[in-house]
Amino acid sequence: MLLIPCPWCGPREDDEFTFGGEADFPRPAEPEALTDEQWADYLFMRDNRRGRHREQWCHTAGCRRWFIVERDTVTNEILGAGTYGGSP
Amino acid sequence: MSQPFRLDHGGRVDRDTPLQFTFDGRPIDAFRGDTVASALLANGVTLVGRSFKYHRPRGIVSAGAEDPNAFVQLGHGARTLPNRLATVTAATPGLKVRHVNAWPTLEYDVMSAFGLVAPFIPAGFYYKTLMWPRRLWPLYEHFLRHAAGLGHAPDAPDPDRYDHVHAHCDVLVVGAGPAGLAAARAAARAGARVILADEQAEAGGSLLSTHERVDGLPAPRWADATTTELAATRGVTVLPNTTAFGLYESNLVLLAERLITDQPDSAGSENGARVWRVLPKQIVLATGAHERPLLFANNDRPGVMLAGAISTYVNRYAVAPGSRAVLFTNNDAAYRTALDLTDAGVPVAAIADVRSDPAGDLSSEVRAQGIAVHAGAVVRHAQGGRRVAAVELCSLDGAPLGAVECDLLGVSGGFAPALHLHAQARGPSEWDPTLAAFVPRGANGIHPAGAVAGQLGLADALRQGTQAGSTAAAAAGCSNGSDLEVPRANESTQAFIQPYWLPPGGLARAKPQFVDLHEDVTLDDLRLSLREGFESIEHVKRYTTLGMGPDQGKLANPLATGVIAELLGRDPASVGTPRHRPAYSPVSLGAIAGRHIGPLADPVRVTPMQDWHEAAGARFENVGQWRRAWYYPQPGESMHEAVARECLAVRHRVGILDYSTLGKIEITGPDAGEFLDRVYTNAWKRLRPGRCRYGLMLGEDGMIFDDGVTARLDDQRYLMFTSTSNAAPVLASLEQWLQTEWPDLRVYLTSVSEHWSNIALAGPRSRDVLAAAGTDIPLDRRDFPFMTFRQGHVAGVQARVFRISFSGELSYEINVPADCARHVWEALVDAGRPFGITPYGTETMHVLRAEKGFIIVGQETDGSVTPDDVGLGRLLSRRKDFLGKRSLSRPDSVRPDRKQLVGLLTDDPNQILPEGGHVVDSPGPRRPLPMRGHVTSSYFSPVLGRSIALAMVTGGRAALGERLYVATLHDNRWLPARSCHPVFYDPEGARQHV
Numbered sequence A: 001m002l003l004i005p006c007p008w009c010g011p012r013e014d015d016e017f018t019f020g021g022e023a024d025f026p027r028p029a030e031p032e033a034l035t036d037e038q039w040a041d042y043l044f045m046r047d048n049r050r051g052r053h054r055e056q057w058c059h060t061a062g063c064r065r066w067f068i069v070e071r072d073t074v075t076n077e078i079l080g081a082g083t084y085g086g087s088p
Numbered sequence B: 001m002s003q004p005f006r007l008d009h010g011g012r013v014d015r016d017t018p019l020q021f022t023f024d025g026r027p028i029d030a031f032r033g034d035t036v037a038s039a040l041l042a043n044g045v046t047l048v049g050r051s052f053k054y055h056r057p058r059g060i061v062s063a064g065a066e067d068p069n070a071f072v073q074l075g076h077g078a079r080t081l082p083n084r085l086a087t088v089t090a091a092t093p094g095l096k097v098r099h100v101n102a103w104p105t106l107e108y109d110v111m112s113a114f115g116l117v118a119p120f121i122p123a124g125f126y127y128k129t130l131m132w133p134r135r136l137w138p139l140y141e142h143f144l145r146h147a148a149g150l151g152h153a154p155d156a157p158d159p160d161r162y163d164h165v166h167a168h169c170d171v172l173v174v175g176a177g178p179a180g181l182a183a184a185r186a187a188a189r190a191g192a193r194v195i196l197a198d199e200q201a202e203a204g205g206s207l208l209s210t211h212e213r214v215d216g217l218p219a220p221r222w223a224d225a226t227t228t229e230l231a232a233t234r235g236v237t238v239l240p241n242t243t244a245f246g247l248y249e250s251n252l253v254l255l256a257e258r259l260i261t262d263q264p265d266s267a268g269s270e271n272g273a274r275v276w277r278v279l280p281k282q283i284v285l286a287t288g289a290h291e292r293p294l295l296f297a298n299n300d301r302p303g304v305m306l307a308g309a310i311s312t313y314v315n316r317y318a319v320a321p322g323s324r325a326v327l328f329t330n331n332d333a334a335y336r337t338a339l340d341l342t343d344a345g346v347p348v349a350a351i352a353d354v355r356s357d358p359a360g361d362l363s364s365e366v367r368a369q370g371i372a373v374h375a376g377a378v379v380r381h382a383q384g385g386r387r388v389a390a391v392e393l394c395s396l397d398g399a400p401l402g403a404v405e406c407d408l409l410g411v412s413g414g415f416a417p418a419l420h421l422h423a424q425a426r427g428p429s430e431w432d433p434t435l436a437a438f439v440p441r442g443a444n445g446i447h448p449a450g451a452v453a454g455q456l457g458l459a460d461a462l463r464q465g466t467q468a469g470s471t472a473a474a475a476a477g478c479s480n481g482s483d484l485e486v487p488r489a490n491e492s493t494q495a496f497i498q499p500y501w502l503p504p505g506g507l508a509r510a511k512p513q514f515v516d517l518h519e520d521v522t523l524d525d526l527r528l529s530l531r532e533g534f535e536s537i538e539h540v541k542r543y544t545t546l547g548m549g550p551d552q553g554k555l556a557n558p559l560a561t562g563v564i565a566e567l568l569g570r571d572p573a574s575v576g577t578p579r580h581r582p583a584y585s586p587v588s589l590g591a592i593a594g595r596h597i598g599p600l601a602d603p604v605r606v607t608p609m610q611d612w613h614e615a616a617g618a619r620f621e622n623v624g625q626w627r628r629a630w631y632y633p634q635p636g637e638s639m640h641e642a643v644a645r646e647c648l649a650v651r652h653r654v655g656i657l658d659y660s661t662l663g664k665i666e667i668t669g670p671d672a673g674e675f676l677d678r679v680y681t682n683a684w685k686r687l688r689p690g691r692c693r694y695g696l697m698l699g700e701d702g703m704i705f706d707d708g709v710t711a712r713l714d715d716q717r718y719l720m721f722t723s724t725s726n727a728a729p730v731l732a733s734l735e736q737w738l739q740t741e742w743p744d745l746r747v748y749l750t751s752v753s754e755h756w757s758n759i760a761l762a763g764p765r766s767r768d769v770l771a772a773a774g775t776d777i778p779l780d781r782r783d784f785p786f787m788t789f790r791q792g793h794v795a796g797v798q799a800r801v802f803r804i805s806f807s808g809e810l811s812y813e814i815n816v817p818a819d820c821a822r823h824v825w826e827a828l829v830d831a832g833r834p835f836g837i838t839p840y841g842t843e844t845m846h847v848l849r850a851e852k853g854f855i856i857v858g859q860e861t862d863g864s865v866t867p868d869d870v871g872l873g874r875l876l877s878r879r880k881d882f883l884g885k886r887s888l889s890r891p892d893s894v895r896p897d898r899k900q901l902v903g904l905l906t907d908d909p910n911q912i913l914p915e916g917g918h919v920v921d922s923p924g925p926r927r928p929l930p931m932r933g934h935v936t937s938s939y940f941s942p943v944l945g946r947s948i949a950l951a952m953v954t955g956g957r958a959a960l961g962e963r964l965y966v967a968t969l970h971d972n973r974w975l976p977a978r979s980c981h982p983v984f985y986d987p988e989g990a991r992q993h994v
């Protein structure tokens, strides 16, 4: 079980949340300008890091806000949480 | 019965409260305070089970949760529990106890005859032998299942109650032995909220089995007094009969609390159970240690027990587990057992001690009793069949030292900390050479204390427990500055151990030496595993099934570590132990399920018209969690007949459908149009208020994600309909894009699926019905044309009416507040009677839309289908970007051989193709046949008087009219058909525009 610190609601059990994969994969501003390889890279390729990992979580069964969690993928230790732009 | 092995005095059993239970139908006399195991031993019952693989006779080995043999079946009928340990089950009146894993009876087990044919099945046997020849596997499987049963399930629903408890506390103390009680007391005195859990019926642990004193009191009385103090302390919860079976990330601990009653006939004395999900701030781990067995030939004979368990049976239960004992040890602990036996009047014939010079107070005391101590000696063979009769001793280099008659052999190979919980959560541990065992190191709010931390002496355990409780309370923010008060006990020196793993060689192969008694894994199996290259302990485990039984290898794994290290000539620290996983002990499925069973297993969603549908005789189908009316058979009507009647009613007159389950999302804000432009493939900003448009939503991979109609209610307000099952995923996806990618857009999303019910009127007379029900909305086709929306009243209720159609007929979808929906539904049905209105369900809805070639997301599409594949390429805007657009020009999206939506018409108009059936060019002899596609929807169309089907076929659109064949699913036939345009009825779309 992970205790995930929602920036708006505080720490909650992980079954209230949805995992959204790695963070920091912004949608390209001009998709049509990309080559097939560049678009495929955005679409399919993720780093799957060992260790510190920034990832997206949504407090689905709570405030329904998406936010960013930094987690150690080896120990599952949660190192911090941040919001998208707005402050909690 | 006389309880011939019950001692005359002593023990904690209540001799004034006798009781009786049965073992395999035979009455067993016991006292309150007994476990099933102690009562069986008191009655001289030594054979309690047969082993898993070889069905060898097995007896009680331990007095706790580590026992590999004493698994029994409790209760009967609906109230029965398999895989319960006799050693931790309280004896209660009327309890029915049965052996497991022997057939037909424990005494005469047919399967042990197996042993005569193939004396020992080597490790890997299943992989190597039973998989070949493959066709015989079902036979082997039948045979093995019969042979290897481990109890049976209840034969009816369990009447007992199970529940889950969510709890928080400052300090959770696992284990109520000396360290755990001291820790709980210190934490409670510091003002912490404490939960103290122990798997036994009464707190005390090893304190209940010792003659030592604590704070001047006999140890059991100190345990009782401390438990009483704790139970009376505000904020402290003491949980007996409660096993902590799992420790997870964030230090979530799962406890299984067995609810014990004295009622006769209850399920093995358990009336239900509770699983506690505890999130403590700090954890004191006081789980003790398990004594390690020692290897010798026939070390599985009943009568071979752990030395410490013998002391427990003698001191705590006043039972002599035998009448003449030998002890075999590599440390001091067995000497304490020798003294306990002597005190109880049981003669000790000899002690074999691995160590060449067993010195110390205990050994002097033992010698003073006249007990023969053989230094530098080991037991190499236990003689006897269903019980030990004698043991053969030898020196460490194998020289015979003669045999000693006995019916009880106590062994002690040292102690291995019960670090299972700690290790489950990947807590660190290190090899302690003085204990020859892994000892956990505290980390992340977990404080090991007492024997689990390697402190085997009583005074040390009390001191460390007190310290751990105090430290944990302080770390949890509780401290009142009071002085630490450590309970006093006699200091003892830690017994030194001489590791002893491998017996001397030279034994006959037919004499097995069991490393894992439950799984029947022998020393030879470990040797074979290493010889064949499986050297990692995880590989050894998988190859031999070491530690895979319901006992989780509590005794076997610590022994195997040392044995493998010695066989490989490596340091035990580098060998490690197999990964520990929950559950520590078997937990009943009822406890895990809790109340999430039957109607509470999953929510059921119904619409406001549910009662009406039931009264009208509807049959229902589940769509996700929704119950939806499927069809409404009239008396004597088959489903086929009912659906045909409903279909024709809509095509010729008028039908009414409860479509409330559709997902509805209100999208508001100044940028709502821009937002829709980004998520839908077509253009939205210029859609005028009051109009509706069909939209297609893709994933970024270009594949169809959802479809539906969206209406522009006013300048800054849209209402989006989603498919029933996609309502939540679509909302979640829209929210994610808004929050993570486009936070600058001023758009707000509100799910209104439950707030608005949706009633669809469909058919040429639907306008007449709506008018007759009473509405202030002008219904003339010029005032209210197709694909528009009007707001007004219907049957006196505020309504949003959409002129959209999923049937291809003139149709109105009437949205009203859910509270009023039943009234409006009934008003429409009443008003429609003169027009022959017919309620129809989801089956008819599907037939009608298939006749029109309308896709259903999830039926025609499967996550690998683009808009062009289903002929909706015209909905793709060229002038703007939208989600998934870039993917539509990827090479794979423009492959010429992509599957495309076509219609299929069978040669035989009454032949209905199987949905999912494979489509091929010709059923020729070539195998495998190249697949052209698959049938996605297939129905009988009443209005066309023949069958129709939709299919996804490679290159299908360019070859309309081609001859194809569809495979039947079960009887190997090929059904001939021709492809056609996927719109079967009213291809011009004239009917919905009238």
Ligand SMILES: [Zn+2]
Pocket (backbone or CB within 6 Å): A006, A007, A008, A009, A010, A059, A062, A063, A064, A065
């Ligand atoms: Zn939240």
